[in-house]
Amino acid sequence: xxxxxxxxxxxxxxxxxxxxxxxSLLLAWREMSxxxxxxxxxxxxxxxxxxxxxxxxxxxxLLLGAVSWWLIHRALLPIRHLTEAAEHIHEDNxxxxxxxxxxxxxxxxxxxxxxxxxxxxxxxxxxxxEFTLHASHELKTPLTILRxxxxxxxxxxxxxxxxxxxxxxxxxxxxxLNRIVSGLTLLTQADAGQVTLLTEEVALHDLMRDAASEAExxxxxxxxxxxxxxxxxxxxQADRHRLRQLLLNLTDNAVKYNREGGYVRYVVRATPHxxxxxxxxxxxxxxxxxxxxxxxxxxxxxxARGSIQDGVGLGLSICQWIAQAxxxxxxxxxxxxxxxxxxxxxxxxxxxx
Amino acid sequence: MRILIVEDEPRTxxxxxxxxxxxxxxxxxxxxxxxxxxxxxxxxxxxVVMDIMLPGCDGVTAVRRLRSRSNSxxxxxxxxxxxxxxxxxxxxxxxxDYLAKPFAMGEVVARLQALxxxxxxxxxxxxxxxxxxxxxxxxTASRAGRMIDxxxxxxxxxxxxxxxxxxxxxxxxxxxxxxxYNFDPGTNLVDVYIRKLREKIDSEGSAALLHxxxxxxxxMSESVP
Numbered sequence: 187x188x189x190x191x192x193x194x195x196x197x198x199x200x201x202x203x204x205x206x207x208x209x210s211l212l213l214a215w216r217e218m219s220x221x222x223x224x225x226x227x228x229x230x231x232x233x234x235x236x237x238x239x240x241x242x243x244x245x246x247x248l249l250l251g252a253v254s255w256w257l258i259h260r261a262l263l264p265i266r267h268l269t270e271a272a273e274h275i276h277e278d279n280x281x282x283x284x285x286x287x288x289x290x291x292x293x294x295x296x297x298x299x300x301x302x303x304x305x306x307x308x309x310x311x312x313x314x315x316e317f318t319l320h321a322s323h324e325l326k327t328p329l330t331i332l333r334x335x336x337x338x339x340x341x342x343x344x345x346x347x348x349x350x351x352x353x354x355x356x357x358x359x360x361x362x363l364n365r366i367v368s369g370l371t372l373l374t375q376a377d378a379g380q381v382t383l384l385t386e387e388v389a390l391h392d393l394m395r396d397a398a399s400e401a402e403x404x405x406x407x408x409x410x411x412x413x414x415x416x417x418x419x420x421x422x423q424a425d426r427h428r429l430r431q432l433l434l435n436l437t438d439n440a441v442k443y444n445r446e447g448g449y450v451r452y453v454v455r456a457t458p459h460x461x462x463x464x465x466x467x468x469x470x471x472x473x474x475x476x477x478x479x480x481x482x483x484x485x486x487x488x489x490a491r492g493s494i495q496d497g498v499g500l501g502l503s504i505c506q507w508i509a510q511a512x513x514x515x516x517x518x519x520x521x522x523x524x525x526x527x528x529x530x531x532x533x534x535x536x537x538x539x
Numbered sequence: 540m541r542i543l544i545v546e547d548e549p550r551t552x553x554x555x556x557x558x559x560x561x562x563x564x565x566x567x568x569x570x571x572x573x574x575x576x577x578x579x580x581x582x583x584x585x586x587v588v589m590d591i592m593l594p595g596c597d598g599v600t601a602v603r604r605l606r607s608r609s610n611s612x613x614x615x616x617x618x619x620x621x622x623x624x625x626x627x628x629x630x631x632x633x634x635x636d637y638l639a640k641p642f643a644m645g646e647v648v649a650r651l652q653a654l655x656x657x658x659x660x661x662x663x664x665x666x667x668x669x670x671x672x673x674x675x676x677x678x679t680a681s682r683a684g685r686m687i688d689x690x691x692x693x694x695x696x697x698x699x700x701x702x703x704x705x706x707x708x709x710x711x712x713x714x715x716x717x718x719x720y721n722f723d724p725g726t727n728l729v730d731v732y733i734r735k736l737r738e739k740i741d742s743e744g745s746a747a748l749l750h751x752x753x754x755x756x757x758x759m760s761e762s763v764p
Contacts, residue, residue, distance in 0.1 A: 326619035327619060333641045334557070334558055334641075336754060337643065337755050403731055404728060431724065435724065438726040
């Protein structure tokens with residue numbers, strides 16, 4: 187902290203003491219020059235007299251300075267505690283309240299104002315979540331009806347080919363809508379902490395090999411060169427389905443945004459505390475200004491815009507949630523012809539609070 | 540085979556009824572949970588398709604009541620709430636299977652078939668569609684006597700398609716049965732595999748057996764759908 191309130195208060199106090207001493211010195215000087223010397227037995231030079239006073243006032247000056255520093259420090263301690271506690275409040279733990287210092291002063295008041303504020307934020311966050319959940323739930327009934335209606339029509343034999351094609355296209359859109367709604371439901375439930383992981387022992391290197399074999403199949407038409415580099419065999423407690431979902435999503439992206447004859451490389455490494463799973467791919471790369479936002483919901487790369495995409499813009503957000511639910515994270519790095527997405531999982535599973 | 544649909548949303552119920560009637564089932568529809576419990580206790584149904592959110596009493600409670608009366612009619616729960624927790628709740632209460640809305644009709648049919656398969660029924664070990672034969676225990680496939688070389692995935696895919704021969708297999712069913720994905724990954728994985736499989740089994744000169752039903756799924760059938 188470059189600007190500290192306590193330091194500023196200390197300087198003010200020092201200033202105050204220093205001016206008090208200066209005033210007392212001035213007063214002493216005046217007394218001297220008005221013939222105070224007659225009373226004294228030993229004649230002293232005026233400067234000696236002042237030096238004595240200065241020395242004598244030095245002790246209380248330092249003493250007072252130390253006491254004032256200590257007092258200020260003590261007085262501001264609750265504010266420091268309050269700041270530290272407030273720093274730990276995030277979107278996911280808005281239910282937390284700051285402890286009241288119990289001093290019945292401005293600090294108590296500030297704390298309760300902050301608590302009210304987080305309380306109100308919690309309510310509005312919960313309201314948004316509830317709204318999204320209700321909205322996606324309400325959308326599912328019409329989607330079910332649309333889907334079964336289209337299915338029944340598509341199974342019928344007495345339909346002209348152009349009409350069948352048209353209904354097929356509408357059905358694709360229904361499926362897309364369905365994926366958006368399911369993705370939104372999942373993420374909203376995850377935000378509200380309503381999704382539990384079903385953990386079991388998972389062999390990460392096997393999951394990566396599976397993903398690689400799927401990349402090979404998916405990338406066949408583009409002649410992609412798929413390799414695996416398993417530097418460590420890692421077993422840990424995790425939700426197998428969710429991790430497969432994550433890896434398939436990364437694989438799908440690696441294939442979709444690749445180029446003809448490009449490559450996809452799967453690397454498994456371990457550090458003392460983490461498992462690192464990377465999916466590297468050649469291809470268009472992600473522009474540096476877009477890198478920080480690729481995990482945001484409904485994010486679309488500017489290069490993908492305009493082209494026909496069957497994605498819904500929630501895939502990487504779901505991947506990031508899966509990683510975080512396992513106490514890990516996904517990071518991305520990219521140059522114009524090389525992109526790496528790395529999943530980092532803690533080897534000792536400790537679920538986030 | 541007689542099935543009871545318990546669904547209070549009339550259009551969803553109508554869609555289910557139409558789809559299941561087309562698959563050859565006889566259907567009754569009930570719109571209240573408590574009424575359904577009485578009907579299932581007093582009449583015999585081969586299986587029940589039940590929504591979770593119902594007037595009277597919810598689907599999970601209805602299942603619990605039936606099971607406490609030692610009624611073991613197979614029950615497939617449907618829910619718009621989706622996700623794992625609901626699935627676990629339903630299955631813990633004693634339901635036999637769970638399907639999230641919006642579902643593909645082929646999924647409902649496939650799951651009902653699985654639920655109503657009698658305990659004595661064993662899965663066929665030799666599957667046949669026209670001149671295509673699949674020997675499950677020996678992991679071999681042949682068309683008109685010519686052996687076909689299949690990867691493990693392709694074999695499993697063909698097995699599922701042949702078990703459901705004559706019925707449409709939606710992608711969600713194939714993803715679950717072949718890849719063990721219980722979510723829609725939004726990739727064209729199934730389509731790519733189907734293309735490869737089709738190249739191997741429907742080679743030139745022989746009649747096509749693996750058909751694509753646009754927007755619905757895939758079907759093994761001798762006749763063109």
